[in-house]
Amino acid sequence: MSHALLVGKFLPVHRGHLALFxxxxxxxSRTTIVLERRWDDPIPWDVRWRWLVESCPWARxxxxxxxxxxxxxxxxxxxxxxxxxxxxxxxxxxxxxxxxPDHFGIAAGLGAEFVHVDRSRxxxxxxxxxxxxxxxxxxxxxxVRPWFVRTVALVGGESVGKSTLSEQIAHAYDTAWVDEYGxxxxxxxxxxxxxxxxATLVTxxxxxxxxxxxxxxxxxxxxDTEAIVTAIWTEWLRQPVxxxxxxxxxxxxxxxxxxxxxxxxxxxxxxxxxxxxRDWFHDRLMFHLERLGKPWVRISGAGPARLANAxxxxxxxxxxxxxxxxxxxxxxxxxxxxx
Numbered sequence: 001m002s003h004a005l006l007v008g009k010f011l012p013v014h015r016g017h018l019a020l021f022x023x024x025x026x027x028x029s030r031t032t033i034v035l036e037r038r039w040d041d042p043i044p045w046d047v048r049w050r051w052l053v054e055s056c057p058w059a060r061x062x063x064x065x066x067x068x069x070x071x072x073x074x075x076x077x078x079x080x081x082x083x084x085x086x087x088x089x090x091x092x093x094x095x096x097x098x099x100x101p102d103h104f105g106i107a108a109g110l111g112a113e114f115v116h117v118d119r120s121r122x123x124x125x126x127x128x129x130x131x132x133x134x135x136x137x138x139x140x141x142x143x144v145r146p147w148f149v150r151t152v153a154l155v156g157g158e159s160v161g162k163s164t165l166s167e168q169i170a171h172a173y174d175t176a177w178v179d180e181y182g183x184x185x186x187x188x189x190x191x192x193x194x195x196x197x198x199a200t201l202v203t204x205x206x207x208x209x210x211x212x213x214x215x216x217x218x219x220x221x222x223x224d225t226e227a228i229v230t231a232i233w234t235e236w237l238r239q240p241v242x243x244x245x246x247x248x249x250x251x252x253x254x255x256x257x258x259x260x261x262x263x264x265x266x267x268x269x270x271x272x273x274x275x276x277x278r279d280w281f282h283d284r285l286m287f288h289l290e291r292l293g294k295p296w297v298r299i300s301g302a303g304p305a306r307l308a309n310a311x312x313x314x315x316x317x318x319x320x321x322x323x324x325x326x327x328x329x330x331x332x333x334x335x336x337x338x339x
Contacts, residue, residue, distance in 0.1 A: 004028035005093040005112065006059075007086065007103075009036045009126070011043050012148075013051045013141040016099055016124035021056045023117045024097045031059035032090040036068055042130060047147060054143035062089050083109035134219035134318075146214045150321050151221040151253055152314055155229050155289075155296075156260035157281030161306060165260065165299070166224040168307045169314070176213040177222040181205040182230055196242045199234045203227045203245045207252060214253070220314070227252055228292070232284045236277065250292055256317045257289055257296035258310055264302055 004024035010017060024031045033052055037045035045063060052061045069081040087093075087110060096107035097115045107114035129136045133148040140148065152169070154162040163180060170177035182202045186194070206226060214221045227249035231241045262278035289296045297313040299306060 001030060002028040002094045003090070003092055004031045004095045004097055004115075005034070005086065005090050005110070006031070006097050007034045007036065007106075009041065010048045010052060011041060011126040012129060012144045013048065013055055014124050014126065014129060014136075014139045014144070015141070016139075018055060018141055020097050020099060020117050021059065023115065024095070025056075025058060027115065028095055031056065032093070033059050033061045034068075034086060034089050035061060035063050037063060038067055043147075051141060051143045051147075055141050060090075064089060079105060079109065082106065086110060137218050142215070145217070146211075149214045149217045149219060149221050150255045150318070151210065151214060151217075151223060152256045152258060152317075153223040153226040153254045154258045154260060154299075154310075155226065155285055157262055157278040157285075159264070160260040160262050160278065160282075161264055162224050162260055165258075165306060165310055166222050169220075169310055170222045172307065172311060173220050173222075173314075174218055175220045175222065176217040178206070178209045178213045178224060180225040181209055182225060182233065194234070194237045194239060196234075196240055199230055199239070199245050200242050203230050203248050206230070207248060210253065223254070226254055226257075228257075228285065228288050228294075232281060232288065235284070236281065249288075255295065255321065256314065257294050258299045258313060259285055259289065259296050260306075261298055261300040263300050264306075 004027065006020055006024060008017070021031070021033075033056060035045060035049055035052060037048075049061060049063055052059070064085070068085050071082060083106060086106065093110050093112045095113045095115050096103055096110065097117060099117050101116055104114045104116075124139055129139060133140065137145070154166050156162055163183075166177050166179075185198070185202050185205065206223070210221065210223050210226075213223070227245055231245045231249055234241045234245070259282070262282050286296075295317070299310050299313065301309050
């Protein structure tokens with residue numbers, strides 16, 4: 001029985017790795033992937049393990065209990081120690097697949113055939129991808145993309161331009177956006193029938209849509225409304241806010257909140273009912289964004305100015321996001337949690 005071995009750090013899993021996985025699957029009946037890990041890796045090992053399992057579900061993905069010996073060619077490296085460690089993790093290997101010709105010696109030491117998969121066409125480098133994931137988005141494996149996505153939510157009362165601005169931002173950045181699920185849910189339903197269960201269903205429905213859009217997004221995901229808005233809407237309807245809604249509001253995967261000022265005209269559309277309470281809603285949003293410690297920016301202006309102000313806020317946040325992505329491992333050594 002043929003047995004393929006692939007070894008790497010997968011920081012992150014990218015198109016070149018997918019080519020290796022496919023080559024191994026086509027040629028061998030079994031595949032073992034050994035995931036190297038070190039305490040100072042820029043992406044946690046458990047995150048990369050999930051990427052590998054999703055990207056290569058037919059393979060056995062192995063994580064050594066201890067750090068592997070230094071690779072051949074590194075300082076203090078021992079080729080024999082490296083080969084012995086791999087032989088223990090993946091015994092009876094018949095083929096070693098790699099994009100680096102230097103792995104030939106490892107294959108020879110394991111008594112296996114070396115299969116070189118040329119990846120020069122894509123010129124893929126993990127460090128280059130990590131420096132600017134958006135610029136290299138098409139090189140990322142689909143399983144990897146949600147981890148690098150940053151999500152922006154537009155929040156505000158009725159008729160403050162959230163839906164229009166969400167769509168405009170998504171088009172400007174060629175990415176995915178999420179419509180307001182609460183509007184879909186309540187259209188045609190009298191507001192006095194709103195219950196705690198409705199608040200829970202709308203909250204969870206919006207989260208499902210956000211998660212789906214994150215997988216389709218190109219670096220940035222835009223959501224029209226989220227759980228805090230649902231909670232305040234429930235307050236306004238004089239209904240108890242379920243604890244579940246506040247729990248989701250506290251942990252939802254949103255990196256920046258754009259609070260839309262009520263500085264544009266309120267427009268009746270047959271669904272809106274809050275013509276006189278937009279300022280109250282706006283103040284409640286500011287209170288809860290601060291209470292929950294959320295990063296938020298006020299967005300004002302009409303027409304193109306509103307989009308320009310939103311884009312400026314997003315791009316200012318992007319600089320910090322990528323800085324944090326590069327630096328967080330130095331600040332939190334040993335962390336197993338991604339950004």
